[in-house]
């Protein structure tokens with residue numbers, strides 16, 4: 111046990127920094143690089159049985175944008191405020207070959223006190239359940255299932271299921287729960303009015319943890335060409351997403367209690383962001399865009415930064431978990447603020463003194 115040790119239900123991670131699923135976890139070498147950075151776990155780029163989802167990978171494109179939506183160079187040194195806009199597809203390899211490789215990598219991870227976690231994206235539920243069974247038989251130790259991928263609505267019908275209905279989520283998770291005894295992490299969409307309700311549904315179905323929350327879909331007109339940037343709508347993420355994710359994490363903790371483990375994704379760019387998610391109630395944080403655009407050193411830097419933060423407070427990750435969420439107040443509980451008008455008066459209008 112160290113200061114950074116965290117528990118996610120029945121699982122213990124050496125630290126709460128997880129390399130999330132994406133192109134930076136799509137090959138064996140990439141996963142080894144993420145493990146070498148010291149991450150507590152590495153989630154492999156997702157797969158499913160859909161040919162259309164695999165074909166969509168060939169249509170992949172991304173652009174990094176500054177705060178004025180101008181293109182930034184892809185030079186692995188993105189500024190903290192960079193947004194990543196893009197579309198992607200799923201791993202194109204044969205399932206069994208992919209599975210055996212991940213099982214081997216997870217055996218290597220075990221020697222580093224870490225995990226390699228396979229990730230499925232829902233297409234056909236029965237096929238998904240069969241894959242889950244095979245994943246357990248192959249010796250892998252955790253399964254992540256993403257039912258909230260933002261691309262669901264743009265992809266070919268059924269290729270990537272984006273689920274927003276609580277009843278359906280409960281039924282999907284229940285079917286997966288029947289198929290495997292592995293710790294089951296369900297990754298949810300953020301494009302819902304009620305992410306808390308989706309998390310509760312996943313728990314009722316038997317999820318060990320929920321990963322919240324998927325990115326949003328966006329549309330960016332390009333001023334030079336007058337055309338849609340990248341030609342389509344696409345998923346958008348950035349540091350600005352952190353407060354949106356953190357609020358759902360906080361609200362889910364409040365609704366579901368402090369004994370149900372929540373994992374954050376969407377918005378973390380540094381170790382201090384992992385600390386922010388920790389204080390909001392996430393016992394671990396998945397980092398994807400920051401690693402994809404900044405390199406695997408982002409993970410080791412994040413671990414070091416988090417360690418410094420926790421040590422300075424002479425505390426531990428488990429002691430700090432949810433500490434800000436547990437103190438959140440209502441507007442009505444706030445004291446009346448004398449002098450607020452003088453401080454914030456709309457002098458911007460010029461005509462006011």
Ligand SMILES: Cc1cc2nc3c(=O)[nH]c(=O)nc-3n(C[C@H](O)[C@H](O)[C@H](O)COP(=O)(O)O)c2cc1C
Pocket residue numbers: 130131132133154155156157194196198199200229256259297323324325347348375376377378396397398399400402
């Ligand atoms: C290029 C790219 C590829 C991604 N591929 C997957 C994937 O295969 N499976 C998945 O569950 N999430 C995938 N994601 C979503 C990320 O894992 C993550 O949840 C999301 O980007 C928000 O976190 P971030 O702010 O750390 O990037 C991908 C994200 C990006 C940017």
